[in-house]
Amino acid sequence: MPLTQSIYESAEALNTEFAAEIAGKLATGIAERGRASLMVSGGRTPLPLFKALSHADIDWSKVDVSLVDERWVDESSDASNTRLVKDNLLVNNAAAARFIEMKSAEADAADAVIACEARLAAMSQPFDVLILGMGEDGHTASLFPCSEQLAAGLQMDSGRVCIATQPTTAPHQRMSLTLPAIVASRNIYLHLTGDKKRQVLEDAVANATATEKPIVAVINAAQVTLKWAP
């Protein structure tokens, strides 16, 4: 599928306009279905977007928020995406949103997949807005090229929404949405900043397979909008 590209002169312009676009999609979901669902990624890139989005003037009480992926660590950990979202997005107006936990008490994420899928099933699906990041290895969500679980995570007929993955090039076991769950979303965004990641993406789209660069699997299977700034 062709990648729709929105290129901005600055990260500030990107985050301001992107937050407004997300708010509009969520308001549409609320108007059409009574509630809207927002799935966000962790990492550093989304932080200024979360701040801008937290001020959006929509009925956040009718928005369910959860994660595209989660490191399998306690919320008290600096590596917790749950903590990142609660501290940076679910504040200001967005504090009224309902957060659906991806993390649970099981020591092994593999033992928590079914219960995680059941929690996410309470959200409006297909997800109204899903925001992906990308690592320089081409991973997205926690679908890592290095992990043994990649093939299962990319299997379009798996019937699975979540999968536990164990990357070898990044810390922590993770819970991740699967490729079928990601590409079923109504509005899929890839949020990147910097020249290096744009080069990684262009090289991946031009030369890599889906297993070499999992972001290619998403772009091949769905309409994705790239939001990029220097």
Ligand SMILES: O=C(O)[C@H](O)[C@@H](O)[C@H](O)[C@H](O)COP(=O)(O)O
């Ligand atoms: O849990 C995570 O780490 C993310 O979901 C992951 O997929 C992230 O989007 C990329 O690693 C990019 O992270 P940065 O934005 O920090 O570069």
